[in-house]
Amino acid sequence: MAYLHAREMLPRITSDWIAFIVAIVLIHIVVVYEVVVILPYIDEERTRTFWLHVAFGLFLYVSVITSFVRTIATNSTTRHMMLPSVLKPGWRFCSVCEANAPPRSKHCWMCDVCVLKRDHHCIFTGNCIGYNNQRYFINFLLYLAVGAFYCNFLNVDYTIETLGNINLLTLFTILLPMLSWVFGVAPAYTFAVAFISMVCLLGFLLVTGYLIYQLRNIYCGQTMWETASGTKDYNFGWRENMMEVFGQSYILAFFSPFVKSPLLGDGLEFKKKYNENVKDL
Ligand SMILES: [Zn+2]
Ligand SMILES: [Zn+2]
Numbered sequence: 001m002a003y004l005h006a007r008e009m010l011p012r013i014t015s016d017w018i019a020f021i022v023a024i025v026l027i028h029i030v031v032v033y034e035v036v037v038i039l040p041y042i043d044e045e046r047t048r049t050f051w052l053h054v055a056f057g058l059f060l061y062v063s064v065i066t067s068f069v070r071t072i073a074t075n076s077t078t079r080h081m082m083l084p085s086v087l088k089p090g091w092r093f094c095s096v097c098e099a100n101a102p103p104r105s106k107h108c109w110m111c112d113v114c115v116l117k118r119d120h121h122c123i124f125t126g127n128c129i130g131y132n133n134q135r136y137f138i139n140f141l142l143y144l145a146v147g148a149f150y151c152n153f154l155n156v157d158y159t160i161e162t163l164g165n166i167n168l169l170t171l172f173t174i175l176l177p178m179l180s181w182v183f184g185v186a187p188a189y190t191f192a193v194a195f196i197s198m199v200c201l202l203g204f205l206l207v208t209g210y211l212i213y214q215l216r217n218i219y220c221g222q223t224m225w226e227t228a229s230g231t232k233d234y235n236f237g238w239r240e241n242m243m244e245v246f247g248q249s250y251i252l253a254f255f256s257p258f259v260k261s262p263l264l265g266d267g268l269e270f271k272k273k274y275n276e277n278v279k280d281l
Contacts, residue, residue: 011126076130116267131267
C-alpha cells in the first residue's frame with residue numbers, strides 16, 4: 001500500500017484547511033484542558049488514580065493522532081497508479097484525470113483525482129475516504145468518540161461546580177457559550193469551561209452518530225454513495241464485508257491503527273453479487 005508525499009496529504013482548498021485546523025486546534029485545546037485543569041482538580045494528591053488517567057489519556061491521544069495521520073498519509077486515489085489503457089467491463093473513463101477508472105471509484109473535485117472505492121470527502125482530514133484509508137478513518141472516529149466520552153465523564157463535576165447548579169442559565173451557558181459571554185451572562189473563565197464542555201459533548205454526539213452510520217454501511221458492504229443509491233452488489237456477509245475494509249486481521253485492525261492487516265484486494269477489481277446487474281457505479 002502506497003503512502004502519499006507530505007504535500008499530497010494536506011488539504012487543497014481553503015474550506016478544508018479551515019476545518020482541518022479547527023479540528024486539530026480543538027483536539028489539542030481539550031487535551032491541554034484535561035491535563036492542566038481537570039486531572040489536578042480530580043486528584044490533587046497525584047495518587048495512582050491520577051497517573052492511570054494520564055496513561056489512559058495518553059493512549060487515546062496517541063491512537064487518535066496516529067489514526068488521523070495514517071488516514072491522510074495512505075493513498076486511496078489513482079494517483080501514482082498504472083491504470084489500464086483499455087476500458088475493462090465495469091470501468092469508466094474519467095475525462096478530468098484522462099484515464100480509465102475502476103468500478104466503485106469516483107472523481108473528487110476537491111482532491112482533483114479519482115478515488116478508489118470512494119466513500120466520501122472528509123473536510124476535517126482534507127482528504128477522501130476510500131479503499132485503502134477507510135480503516136484508519138474508522139479508528140480515528142472510534143478513538144475520538146471514546147476520548148470525547150471519557151472527557152465528558154471527567155469534566156462533569158468541574159463543569160457543574162464552575163457554572164453553578166443546573167438551571168436554565170447554566171444550560172444556556174453550556175449550549176451557547178459564545179452568546180452568554182457576549183451578553184455578559186457568563187464571565188470569561190466560565191465561558192471557556194462551558195465552551196470546552198460543549199465541544200466534548202457535541203463532539204461525542206456527532207462523532208458517535210457518524211461512526212454508527214459508517215459501521216452500518218461497512219456491515220452491509222456499501223460505500224456512502226452505494227447506500228444512497230440502494231446498490232447492494234458488494235454485500236457478501238458481515239465477515240467478508242469487514243475484511244474488505246479492515247483486512248485479514250479485521251477484528252484487531254478495527255481496534256487499532258498499529259495492527260498490520262493487509263487488504264484482500266487492490267481496489268481495482270471487485271467481485272459482484274449480482275452479475276446480471278452489471279453497471280458502472
Ligand atoms: Zn478522475
Ligand atoms: Zn476528496
